[in-house]
Amino acid sequence: MSKFILPIPAHKRRWFIIFVIFLAIVFNYYDRQIVSILKPMLKEEFDLGDDGYALVLNVFTVFYALMYPVSGWLVDKFGERKVMLGGILGWSIACLGGGFSRTFGSFLFFRGMLGAAEPTNFPAQLKVVTVWFSGKLRATANSLCVAGSSIGAIIAPPLVAWLAMRYNFHTVFIVAGVVGLIIALLWFLIYTEPPAEIRAEATGEQADQKEETAFTWGQLWSRKTLWGILLIRFVSDPVWYFCLFWLPGYLQEESGLTLAQIGMFGWIPFLVADIGAIGTSAWSDKMVRNGKEPLLARKIMLSSIAILAPLCCLTTYVTSPYLTIFIFALVAVACLSWLFTISVVIAEAFPVKNVASVLGIAGGFGALGAVLFNYFVGQMMGSLGAGTIFIAMAFMHPIAVLILWTMVKKEKPDENQAVIEA
Numbered sequence: 002m003s004k005f006i007l008p009i010p011a012h013k014r015r016w017f018i019i020f021v022i023f024l025a026i027v028f029n030y031y032d033r034q035i036v037s038i039l040k041p042m043l044k045e046e047f048d049l050g051d052d053g054y055a056l057v058l059n060v061f062t063v064f065y066a067l068m069y070p071v072s073g074w075l076v077d078k079f080g081e082r083k084v085m086l087g088g089i090l091g092w093s094i095a096c097l098g099g100g101f102s103r104t105f106g107s108f109l110f111f112r113g114m115l116g117a118a119e120p121t122n123f124p125a126q127l128k129v130v131t132v133w134f135s136g137k138l139r140a141t142a143n144s145l146c147v148a149g150s151s152i153g154a155i156i157a158p159p160l161v162a163w164l165a166m167r168y169n170f171h172t173v174f175i176v177a178g179v180v181g182l183i184i185a186l187l188w189f190l191i192y193t194e195p196p197a198e199i200r201a202e203a204t205g206e207q208a209d210q211k212e213e214t215a216f217t218w219g220q221l222w223s224r225k226t227l228w229g230i231l232l233i234r235f236v237s238d239p240v241w242y243f244c245l246f247w248l249p250g251y252l253q254e255e256s257g258l259t260l261a262q263i264g265m266f267g268w269i270p271f272l273v274a275d276i277g278a279i280g281t282s283a284w285s286d287k288m289v290r291n292g293k294e295p296l297l298a299r300k301i302m303l304s305s306i307a308i309l310a311p312l313c314c315l316t317t318y319v320t321s322p323y324l325t326i327f328i329f330a331l332v333a334v335a336c337l338s339w340l341f342t343i344s345v346v347i348a349e350a351f352p353v354k355n356v357a358s359v360l361g362i363a364g365g366f367g368a369l370g371a372v373l374f375n376y377f378v379g380q381m382m383g384s385l386g387a388g389t390i391f392i393a394m395a396f397m398h399p400i401a402v403l404i405l406w407t408m409v410k411k412e413k414p415d416e417n418q419a420v421i422e423a
Contacts, residue, residue: 011196015133019142021187022126023149025089028184029119030153031160032096032177033061033245036112038161038263039170040250046170047105058246058375060109064116066368073124073361074218077354081125082192086185088121093181100174123147123344123364124357131348131356133195135202136295137286140345144282147341148275155268155275158249162264214414215354226350227359229408231366233343237401238367239374240310240394241336244270247378248329258322266323270330277334278341281306285342296349299342300405309335310398317388335398350411 009017036043036057044054075084095118098111126146134142164173194200221227249267252258258266281302288298309331316325347359378390 006190006193009191011199014191014193015142015195015199017191018129018133019145021184021191022085022122022129022146023152025085025122025181025184025188026126026147026149027153027156028177028180029092029122030150030245031157032092032115032119032153032174032181034153034157034249035161035173035177036061037246037249038158038267039165039173041253042165042170047108049105054250055375055378057109057112059372061112061116062242062368062372062375064113065120066365066372068117069120069124069363069365069368070358070361072120073358073364075121076124076128076357076361080194081128081357082188082194084121085125085192086188088118088125089181089185089188091118091121093178093185094118095178096174096181097178100171100178102171120361120364120368124361127344127348127360128353128357129192130345131353132200136349137290139295139348140282140286140289140299140342141279143345143348144279144341147344148279150337150340152271152275155271158267159264162261166261215352216412216414218358220414221355221359221362224412226409226412227362229404230343230347230350230359230363232404232408233339233401234363234367235370236397236404237336237339237343239370240313240332240397241340242371242374243378243390243394244274244329244333244336246375252322252325266326269326270333273330274333274337277306278337281334281338282341282345285345296346296409296411299346299349300409303339303342303346303405304402306335306338307398307402311395313391314395317391339398339401346405346409350409352412352414 036054040054043049043057047053049057072084072088092115095111095115098114099108102108102111127143130139130143130146161173164176216224248270249263252267253263285298285302288301289295293301312328313332316328319325319328343363344360347363348356351359377393
């Protein structure tokens, strides 16, 4: 163990690791939410319309989509410790750069840099959960990590609104960058590879096993389950991206809430989503502890919770912004449950050596779906109206359920084709 790593017993260390990842993802999502909360302010500052705002979103999301598969490959190749450290440093610098930007071009550059750096978090996080936690705790540990996404969305509205009104929008980005550098230091001091006995318990490998079978990059693309996961992320992720990137602005521009009111109430859907998604993850782990096959337990839970997603159609018929918030809180529970647990599905379905790569590829496809959906929303929000968009969103999770049951299964490399990786 490096002399720089804090001496903590292994069974306690894994929960400290979860906490640091949680913090990283909190501010990862805080960074993403900044532009949606400051949408009217940024549109005025840079003289943008909805199409210009969609460009800001897509510069981030295109780089995010492109780097997600690369990040997964990097984690499997170089390890979660190094790659996640580099990612946190990268998005911290991008936030600082966004804060110091004075032109639209430089602001776009740093949003692109943020998009390129942020994907490292999730493949690294899934690899950590896979090698530190067994199936009896994996979904819960994963949900506690990824809960940072909605916690970041919860703290962002009041904190961003307060900083922007008290100082200016540049300060919002600078604060995020400084906090990111502190989290990078914590990761450097706490994370290390799990001891052999912990890894054996988590993965089922023998404690003295030094090699494991895995698919090559090329072989992964021939697996039906990979394509199922990619399609699930492609069709379901855009609903969550709408909640993150468009809902705060929609509540201001269409429902009449002020920036201060967004700060007071805009966090509610994300808090409800967080509590609900942690609960559904714990439910799937309980099914495993009661003897249910892990992958089947995840499928049952995801199918059950997907019935909430089509409720977004109801917002077409309501005028109260607070009822809209309530409806989207339920929709967000479905979105976040899927986002949390589809990563665990990957860990259950693929060899340990492949999970980061598969998540990276899947995350890229999810972001690609969001890019196309952002463009659709940016072009159609003013002409067709939000109702048409909500109707399209209502079909996305039901389609994902069909894909989950027809295409996703446990994948094992053929002994004659599998590669042996140290």
